[in-house]
Amino acid sequence: MKRRNFLKNLCAVSALxxxxxxxxxxxxxxxxxxxxGVNAMSYDSALNAITGGKPxxxxxxxxxxxxxxxxxxxxxxxxxxxxxxxxxxxYVKAIHILTTKNGNARAxxxxxxxxxxxxxxxxxxxxxxxxxxxxxVELSDGTFIKASKSVKVTxxxxx
Amino acid sequence: MPxxxxxxxxxxxPKKYKTxxxxxxxxxxxxxxxxxxxxxxxxxxxxxxKYIDSITFKLDGKPFTTMKVWETVSTNPYFSVNxxxxxxxKITVEYTDNTGEKNSKSKKLKPKD
Numbered sequence: 001m002k003r004r005n006f007l008k009n010l011c012a013v014s015a016l017x018x019x020x021x022x023x024x025x026x027x028x029x030x031x032x033x034x035x036x037g038v039n040a041m042s043y044d045s046a047l048n049a050i051t052g053g054k055p056x057x058x059x060x061x062x063x064x065x066x067x068x069x070x071x072x073x074x075x076x077x078x079x080x081x082x083x084x085x086x087x088x089x090x091y092v093k094a095i096h097i098l099t100t101k102n103g104n105a106r107a108x109x110x111x112x113x114x115x116x117x118x119x120x121x122x123x124x125x126x127x128x129x130x131x132x133x134x135x136x137v138e139l140s141d142g143t144f145i146k147a148s149k150s151v152k153v154t155x156x157x158x159x
Numbered sequence: 160m161p162x163x164x165x166x167x168x169x170x171x172x173p174k175k176y177k178t179x180x181x182x183x184x185x186x187x188x189x190x191x192x193x194x195x196x197x198x199x200x201x202x203x204x205x206x207x208x209k210y211i212d213s214i215t216f217k218l219d220g221k222p223f224t225t226m227k228v229w230e231t232v233s234t235n236p237y238f239s240v241n242x243x244x245x246x247x248x249k250i251t252v253e254y255t256d257n258t259g260e261k262n263s264k265s266k267k268l269k270p271k272d
Contacts, residue, residue: 039229075233086243099231103196107231110240115223117181117243124233126194157233 039104043134046105050096050136051144059145064135066149073127073157078107080135080147082119086112092119094138100148101131126157165189169250169266178246178270184216185239186252186264194230210257216240217251218268244270 041049047056065079082092091114097107107125119137127133134148167188176182188211195208208230216224224240242250247270253263 102231103194104229104231106229108229108238109227111225112240113223115218115221115243115245116241118241120183120239120241122237122239124237125231126233 039106041105043098043100043105046098047134047136050098050109050138054142054144056136056144056146058147059137062135062137062145062147064133064147064149066133066151068150069152069154070127071154073129073153073155075124075157076127076133076151076153077122077124078133078135079122080120080137082137084119084137084139086114086117086119088114089140091140092116092137093140095119095121096136096138097121097123097125098134098136099125099127099131100134102126102128127151127153128156129153165260165262167252167254167262167264169252169264171250171266171268176244176270177272178244180244180270181241182244183239184242184250185237186214186216187235187237188254188262188264189235190256192230192232192234192236208257211236211254212257214238214252214254216242217253218242218245219248220251244268246270 061083063081066076070076078097080095084092086092092112094112095110098105099107108123110121112119130153132148132150134146136144136146138144165188170185172183172185190211191209193206193209197206198204199206210230211228214226214228215222223242226238248268249265250268251263251265255261
């Protein structure tokens with residue numbers, strides 16, 4: 001009896017294990033399993049919050065400068081230049097810096113005015129892993145353009 | 160760190176500029192920018208989130224750039240924007256963090272004509 005019970009239990013455990021493994025593997029990829037910060041937001045929902053569902057086209061007007069390989073993910077310099085006039089009624093309204101795989105996808109929203117003279121913004125951000133950095137630019141006529149570049153991260157910066 | 164002791168700096172590049180020139184205004188502040196995910200190595204306790212969440216660049220009291228910032232920005236952050244010099248004035252940068260700490264830094268704008 002003992003042996004039978006033991007085998008029964010073993011079967012139950014292995015069955016559980018087989019059921020559990022795929023969900024656990026999926027859970028590893030899903031961001032829900034990771035510890036999240038106070039402002040956890042996925043890339044898609046962040047992009048949606050910025051554009052309100054409007055289409056965002058890749059544009060050569062936006063030049064995004066990031067290093068191809070970042071040895072230290074804690075300090076990744078990001079520079080955005082927008083080739084667009086800065087006049088009273090036609091200017092770069094905002095530059096948004098986003099990341100695709102960080103716990104919180106949003107890094108900075110910069111609201112510009114014609115007083116700036118040029119659509120330019122530079123800062124340094126943290127990257128947890130190898131991912132894309134995206135610059136979404138809003139023009140004063142309500143259209144959105146973007147540029148994205150991949151950054152290889154050797155040591156993650158969000159620990 | 161008490162609010163008064165936080166170090167910050169405004170740099171205008173290039174150093175010599177004229178009215179009508181487009182200059183870079185760099186703002187650097189010593190701030191931990193904690194994400195709320197990191198643990199203290201000695202005690203094992205999670206360091207609470209502390210990051211700058213809004214910055215306003217003003218020229219003579221009139222805001223020309225406003226920013227919303229999240230914890231993704233690096234420790235001791237640096238922000239750089241452009242400004243078309245309209246003449247003499249005073250640049251003020253005001254910033255607040257998520258714990259409500261407020262601070263500001265000013266620098267005079269002196270174009271050499």
